[in-house]
Amino acid sequence: MIKKIFSLIIIAGLLTVFIPIILNFSFQTDLPDVAKSYVEKGSKDLGAMNIVTAIIVTFRGLDTLGEVAVLFIAATGIAVLFRKNAINDKRPKQISKRDSSEILLTGIRLLAPVILIFGIYIFLNGHLSPGGGFQGGAVIATVVLLLFLSDSSYKINHKIFGFIESFSGVSYVIIGFLGLVLMGADNFLDNRILPLGEFGTILSAGAIPIIYTLVGLKVGTELASVLDNMKGDIE
Amino acid sequence: MEISLLTKILFSLLGLFIVFNYGLLQAGVMRKIVARVAGRYGIPIYQPYIDLIKNYSKRTQITHGVMFYLGPVFRFSGGIGLFFFIPMIYGSVYWQNFSFSGDIILLMYFQFFGMLGMALGAGEGGQPNSIIGISRGLAQFTAVEVPFTLAIISIAVQYDTLSVYDIVAAQQGGIQNWTLFTNPFAVIAGMFAFLGLMRHAPFNVVMAPQEIPIGPPTEYHSTYLGMLQSNRVVLHIVEAVLFMNLFFGGATSWLELIIKSFFIYFITVFIGVVFPRYRVDHTVRWFLKIPLVFGILAVLFV
Amino acid sequence: MNLILILGFMLLAIGFWGMLTQKNMIKIVIGLTIAEVGVQIIMISIGYIKERTAPILDSAVPLADAVNKVVDPIPQALVLTAIVIGVAVNALILSFIIRLYKEKKSLSIDDYKEMKW
Amino acid sequence: MTDVFIIVLGLVMIVFAILALYLKDLVASVIAAGVLSLFASILYLIMQAPDVAMTEAAIGAGLLTMIFLLAIKKTKQIEDPND
Amino acid sequence: MVNIIYIIILLLGIGFLLPITEKLGKKVSNSMFFLTLTSVSVISVQWLYAFIINGQTSLQFFTAGVKPPLSINLQLGLSESVFITSINILALIGAVYLIKHFNNIGIRSHVLYLLMILGLNGLVLTRDIFNIFVFLEITGISTYALIGSDLRLKSLIASFKYMLAGGVASIFLLLGIIFLYHNTGTLNIDGMIAASPLQSGLKIAGIAIFFLFFALLIEMKQFPANGWALDVYEASNPGISGIISAAGTAAILFALYKVMPLGNDLWFNTIAVIGIITFIASNIMGIKQKNATRLLGYSSIGQLGLLLAAMGLGFLYGGINGKFQFIIFALFISHFIAKAGLFWIAGIVKKKEIKSWGVLRKSPVLLFFTGSFMFALLGFPPFPGFFGKWELVLTLANKHQFLWITAILLGSLIEAIYLIRWFGYILKEKQEENETIEQGATKYSSVFILGTILFTISGLYMIYNPITNLSFYFYPLLFIAFLFITDNILPAYIKNILSIAGLSYYGYVYFNQFSEFRFIFAVIFLAGGILTLIPGFVKKGKRVGFYPSAIIMYVGLLGLLVAKDMFSFFTAWEFMTIGSYFLIIRGKRSQPHALSYMLFSLGGAYLIMFGFALTHVFSGGNGIALDLLNSIKSNSALIFTMLAIGFLTKTAAAGLHIWLPGAHAEAESDVSPMVSAVLLKAGVFGLILIMISSLRFDAKMIIYLLGWLGAITALLGNLMASFQEDAKKLLAYSSIAQLGYILFALAIMSHIGWMAAIWYAMNHFLYKALLFLAVGAVVVKLKTHNMYEMGGLIKQMPFSFVSVLIGIIALSGVPPLSGFGGKWLLYNAFILKGWYLQGAIIAFSGVVAFLYLFKLINSIFLGPVKDNFRKVKEVSIWYLIPQYIIIIAIMVISAKPKIVLGKIGDFITSYMPDNLVVWKGDVASSYMNGKLFGVWDAPNIMIIIGIIFVTLLSWLLIMSRKAQKVEMFNIVYSAERPESPQTTHFSHNIYSHYRKALGFLALPLIVNFWSFIVDSIHSIADFVRRLYNGNGQAYIMHILGFMVIIYFVLFNGGLF
Secondary structure: OHHHHHHHHHHHHHHHHHHHHHHOOOOOOOOOHHHHHHHHHHHHOOOOOEHHHHHHHHHOHHHHHHHHHHHHHHHHHHHHHOOOOOOOOOOOOOOOOOOOOHHHHHHHHHHHHHHHHHHHHHHHOOOOOOOOHHHHHHHHHHHHHHHHHHOOOOOOOHHHHHHHHHHHHHHHHHHHHHHHHHHOOOOEOOHHHOOOOOOOOOOOOOOHHHHHHHHHHHHHHHHHHHHHHHHOOOO | OOOOHHHHHHHHHHHHHHHHHHHHHHHHHHHHHHHHHOOOOOOOOOHHHHHHHHHHOOOOOEEOOHHHHHHHHHHHHHHHHHHHHOOOEOOOHHHHOOHHHEOHHHHHHHHHHHHHHHHHHHHOOOOOOHHHHHHHHHHHHHHHHHHHHHHHHHHHHHHOOOOHHHHHHHOOOOHHHOHHHHOHHHHHHHHHHHHHHHOOHHHOOOOOHHHOOOOHHHHOOHHHHHHHHHHHHHHHHHHHHHHHHHHOOOEOOHHHHHHHHHHHHHHHHHHHHHOOOOOHHHHHHHHOOHHHHHHHHHHHOO | OHHHHHHHHHHHHHHHHHHHHOOEHHHHHHHHHHHHHHHHHHHHHHHOOOOOEOOEOOOOOOOHHHHHOEOOHHHHHHHHHHHHHHHHHHHHHHHHHHHHHHHHOOOEHHHOOOOOO | OHHHHHHHHHHHHHHHHHHHHHOOEHHHHHHHHHHHHHHHHHHHHHOOOHHHHHHHHHHHHHHHHHHHHHHHHHOOOEOOOOO | OOOOHHHHHHHHHHHHHHHHHHHHOHHHHHHHHHHHHHHHHHHHHHHHHHHHOOOOOOEEEEEOOOOHHHOOEEEEOHHHHHHHHHHHHHHHHHHHHHHHHHHHHOHHHHHHHHHHHHHHHHHHHEOEHHHHHHHHHHHHHHHHHHHHOOOOHHHHHHHHHHHHHHHHHHHHHHHHHHHHHHHHOOOEHHHHHHHOHHHHOOHHHHHHHHHHHHHHHHHOOOOOOOHHHHHHHHHOOHHHHHHHHHHHHHHHHHHHHHHHHHOOHHHHHHHHHHHHHHHHHHHHHHHOOOEHHHHHHHHHHHHHHHHHHHHHHHHHOOOOOOHHHHHHHHHHHHHHHHHHHHHHHHHHHOOOEHHHHHHHHHOHHHHHHHHHHHHHHHOOOOOHHHHHHHHHHHHHHHOOOHHHHHHHHHHHHHHHHHHHHHHHHHHHOOOOOOOOOOOOHHHHHHHHHHHHHHHHHHHHHHHHOOOOOOHHHHHHHHHHHHHHHHHHOOOHHHHHHHHHHHHHHHHHHHHHHOOHHHHHHHHHHHHHHHHHHHHHHHOOOOOOOHHHHHHHHHHHHHHHHHOOEHHHHHHHHHHHHHHHHHHHOOOOOOHHHHHHHHHHHHHHHHHHHHHHHHHHHHOOOOOOEHHHHHHOOOOHHHHHHHHHHHHHHHHOOOOOOOHHHHHHHHOOOOHHHHHHHHHHHHHHHHHHHHHHHHOOOOOHHHHHHHHHHHHHHHHHHHHHHHOOOEHHHHHHHHHHHHHHHHHHHHHOOOHHHHHHHHHHHHHHHHHHHHHHHHHHHHHHHHOOOEHHHOOOOOOOOHHHHHHHHHHHHHHHOOOOOHHHHHHHHHHHHHHHHOOHHHHHHHHHHHHHHHHHHHHHHHHHHOOOOOHHHOOOOOOOHHHHHHHHHHHHHHHHHHHOOHHHHHHHHHHHHOOOOOOOEEEEOOEEEEEEOOEEEEEEEHHHHHHHHHHHHHHHHHHHHHHOOOOEEOOOOOOHHHOOOOOOHHHHOOOOOOOHHHHHHHHHHHOOHHHHHHHHHHHHHHHHHHHHHHHOOOOHHHHHHHHHHHHHHHHHHHHOOOOO
16 A cells, blocks of 8 residues: 555656646747758758658668667577576477468468568668668568468478578678778768669668668568567467 | 992991891881780790791702792892882981982882782792782782872972982971971872781781681791791881881981881881771772872872 | 647656556556657657658658758657667567566566565 | 647547556457557657657557567466455 | 777677577687677777877767767767776676576577677767667666576566666656757757756756756666666676676766766766765665675675766866876776676675685685775775775865765775675685585686786786875785785795895885884884794795785885875875784684774774875875875864874774774784784874874874873773783783873873883883783693683793793883883873873773783793693794894893983984983983983893892702702692683682772773674664565666655756
8 A cells, every 4th residue: 555655656756847847848940950951961962752761770870770789689688588498497388279260361371472562662662751671670570470370380480580680680780881991981881882873762862771671671580580489389 | 429339238238237137126026016905925026036047947948940939039139129229318328228220110110029029939839829819919909009109199299309319308307398297198198008018907818817828928938938038027117118208207317217117117007906807809999999089189289 | 739748748657657556567567668658759749840741851842941841850760769679678578577477477576576685 | 620639639548558557457458558559650640750650550559569468378368356 | 090880890790690600500609709809809908008008089980971960979088998998808708707608598698798798888989869878778688688598587587677677767868868859959968068958047958967867877776776786786697797787887887977067066966965875875785785696786886876976076076087087997997897806706606695605715816816806895005996095085175075075984984894794704604625616717717817907907006196106015015916926835934034034125225214213113013023923934834825914014014114195104004904904814713803903994094094185185285295294284183183093993092992802812823913012003103193293283182182091091901901811812902001001101292201102112012022922822832812721831831931921020010121111201201291190090000910910921831730731842942032032122121221212312302302311321310390300220220139139049049959849739630620620720710809899990881882883783784775675666666766856856846
């Protein structure tokens, strides 16, 4: 009971912290100058239509690299947690599952490729329209998810998924490294290592699309392996 | 005028001989007085001489080891040493003994010399429990020391000197400038301490007769006992002379010395006969009460 | 857009309330997710400017004066990263909960007091 | 007009948030949380943040809810009463 | 130079690559793993070399080819390069330590480890606020995964709680970032600082910064919101928690350091207060800890609190440059290495209870490193923490921040309690024989490398420290190092010869450089050292650990005399404390006493440091020369009292003496003379220094009190000694009494008073060394301390008897020997001064000394011989040689005191010219306002007494030459054998009547006082640590509650 009172007091304290913010908060009427230069540079220098993607991939490329690393660590951590030869783990017993109905199976088989293509579409023109590597990767993961849900016998091939995951991660770092090599000391993760191409087309904005595809692949495979680990067959 | 070292030694030895004989006689007289007070006929005055001769002439002795040997030697050399360091007769250069080489502090600490030696000797004696006598003696002595030190400090401050000769010099010229009258508190404290030092009646639990089975005297016999007896004799006279010099104006001639020291010693006998014997912790506590108060008063009102 | 800011803070408060009072560990994580959604709403509402469109320079937004046509893109970039990280953390926490459940077969946080003082 | 819509949306979201915390059946509460993040993505659309809306929808609503459900499958569905 | 971004590229790239290489086999992936870590450390070391040696200025590294406000930039300055180098090197060594653990988890743990290191490096390098959030998350998640990786229940719980706390922290961080962005318009830290949001006066800016700082504060594990951190330290694999506690906190500390300029003075002050509260609170809680790793957790949180406080204060007083940079580096380095080292050793020992760490004794090298790590944490001399703490106290003193100094010193004293106690358990707790330590090569070598790095850095600090040149210590420390290395190889007698040679060499070198007063102490320290080392030849075997600690102590003692400035004096003081601590703890039952000894001397040392800092400040605040003591301008009384108490802890004055009896009695037989005869004089030397300085200002009242303190100590010491049954304890109490005399004599502040004091110091050294050597030898021979089990050894051990006899005659002050000179000087001094009552107490305690002196000699040598000691032979020659050298010395100075007193007299006249002691030939006479006062003619007294003694002895010999030897009548065995031997022993409790009379003076009032303090600290500790009740949710509540409190403190509850 005291815990409830204490937490009530603390939440009241929190509110006293938040209320002054709400009260004398003045919304922006104009873009801060950093955002202004982003908008101009985003389109002219990097040739990307979607400014948010420009910021995420090149301007604040290190953030995204870090973010991909975060996802990678989370996936590895989960894999470490659910590793088979856990010391105090009893013999993993196989849980029996009813196989799902016919309609579901065929429906999923029909839908899977469509969603897959949709995912690829999302991260392919991340620099043109909203969306990008992360959203695309999530969509791909949902494909795998659907397959898990539909037929219990579906096993993702860990060798290929692992390979894609590491390959895309490493190539992402190599692209960044190319920036350093080609463009000089300050251009780590610069997308201008490739020609900017014609504004608005798929192959424009230098390395952004390539980076975003790699990110997409990586996020997709990672989330898939996370789901697989968490689903796991050990009880 | 400086007399040569040789004459100084000779005169000091002569002084020692006089004091030694006077001591023996005084001991005899004092024991006769005590006997007469107790209604007994008492021993002949020359009895101490007889005891001494008997002890020294004994042929067989036994010894319990080196330290047993050194006990009486330490004790007697303590007595004689104390004699040598105290100026006997004020005024004549012959009877200063070797007092130039030390002051009251030397005398205070030299008393320990004899006592420590005696304690070690008894420790090595035949009777292991003789140590109980020693521990009582030491404990009592620490308590006695307090009023005695305070008295001496107040005298030293009063006369601005530590050397006995100058103190006596300051007290010459009539009774009124004896320390007795100029600094009464110090004298009272001093005399209380004198009682303790002489180990007479109220505080003689160490030398008391029934302590004999474990007291130091029973351990020693023949020559050793002779030495101890001669030391006791000399020591009592020398202590009396010391207190005479400090408190009662010193002596300008041997006669004056003998009379004064007799009466000083008589005080202890006088008090001793009347009072019962104290246990050691009572003695210690008693000495840290009234005599201590007097000592503090002496020091504060010097 | 003050309303959305208020909404964000309320969701944040509800999330924390959930974390503090709910005993079930999964409910605590749900509380955490709600708090995260709250923060993300606050971040977006700060970036929003009235009557402006999304920061995509497509046909609707002429290149020339895009500057005063577009909403602030930076908070959106930050939120995007924050969401992904939030999901990663939540996935990890949940797998820890599964692991813990395997050990002590209990979801209440009060049962996990092995280490104290 | 949009203000009214926002208020309604906000209230609904708060209701769902409270529901997500207090429903005894964990699956129901997880779905409530999913719906909450779905409405959040709609909110993002209103605030002209399409990228974030898509991410929120795909990852926040889709995958996170799925992970929660998987977690519940591996543990206990019904919250024991004394909590 | 290599672009710093390569660190990120390498770590991340290989991190991604490793899962693929796993198929090529474990050998390849492991080598890849180590290759990355080595190359990353090489890059950072290369940069560090550039910064320190080539004076490189700080650089910016941009990403994405665009200038910062638009892109993220990495900055590399001196502080950054120090932090990343230490993190990367620790990572490399940590990898070596953890490789076995990782191998059985699989390749993924290598990946997690690499990415954790990436996160740490990122945190330090990046200058973009959101990037800090990302790298914080990377570190966080990889740490959660690593902690949970060993799948034990406890680590899973700890990691779960850590994640909840991390989640809450990241929420606040995001809020902070977005509102700061809203306020300043940029995400780059330098941009934000330039925009200086607080100046704008907007409330939101303040709250935004509050969120940001608060999030980092949670990560910094500050009290009370750090329950979860303790579980993490306790539960996770010690290798990982070592890296978390060292590198993890370092990176977050640096992140906070980068963001600090955003705040204002109020905020710096609050952070400093939070830090100091954490420092003290977690140290107090550490006292009650039984679990080793959790205790290390408490200690690392405490140290972090101290670092945070130092940083807060640094910013409060003009930013982290010059002075504060040095302080924070020093404190950081020692915490960094020591904490990682201790955690790794915990990993090797694998024992949960600190009491069962005794098993470390099986591997001396590990034991040595544990000890040095612990002493590095406590800030002892050779280690960097010492320089840091000194500079911190000095700078704070310059700013008149005395409350801060007391808090810091109090905290480090409390920390010393549990660390020293733990070290005591390691050295002394009983262990079953079959216990062994895991002999893994990787773990062992990584701890070994870490230890060597610690010592190399400490060496660099000793050589290049900006405070003062400590060149005096180079050769001695090399010699000590040599002794440590060859400790297991060389036999004891070679080491003994080497040490004696070393000491005499230094005696020869410094012989003529000392002014009189330091010369006397030099003689005491050096001659004392050599004499007390000679008995060392008795010991067979290697006597591991004795010689290095003895030499450390003597180097410290010598350093005291050589010291020109306060800092080298204080270094010497601390060296001496370490050396003596190691010597004392060698005794069998000496652990609790060594602990109380160390705590008292540490308390005293900190008081001295505080006093020196105040002297520096109140004497014009320039430089730290030792004779600044003589030019203190204001509140000199306070400084004097502080320094006096500091030195009195070493001379065990009444009230501060409870450590001495145990320490001296329980020490080994040739250590106790070293510790009691030689070491106590260091305190006396200090006292003389401040007494000289007190001539300049009037400290009459304090010195009068010191006089009384000296008298009471003397009385207390003598009384307690006479009631002791343990021979060495008796001598220990008598040392307390003698030191009381010296203090009393010093307090008299007159020419003759000081002569008495120094004469006493010299004498006490002689006869206490003599007595301790003699009694120590006998005690070793009989294998018992209790006097009631001895007796009648005069026939078997005549030489020891003679030396004890001379010792007690000298000590008691009976005329012929030198003791009387001391008594005479003392009497003259206090009569001339007019301190009659104290004088009476001194006189009384002087006489009481007879009681225990007689008891000592009687119960050991005189009386009946016990059966089991009938065949005991004389003590070995090596003990007797120093005894008889000392006896000769005593005889010489008793006959001719003028040799020593003459020299002392000239020295003292330069300070106190009034009422001199005049020497005519060998006759010393003192004058009271012009008139001859006292006369002391040592040679004549000796001659007269000698002659009388010899004549009487020869006369007695002649008269009783036929005396027949009779054995002493043995009362004990006349009846049946009693069960308790002591009650029938002749000298057992012989002063019971005395105890009845004066027992009330010897009541253990002081002991009760100190045990009351200890108990109250323990109860506080027990009360405070109840806060961590193990419930994860409660910890979240602590965090949020902590936030609300800090908010109210900062914005004083301004709602609108």
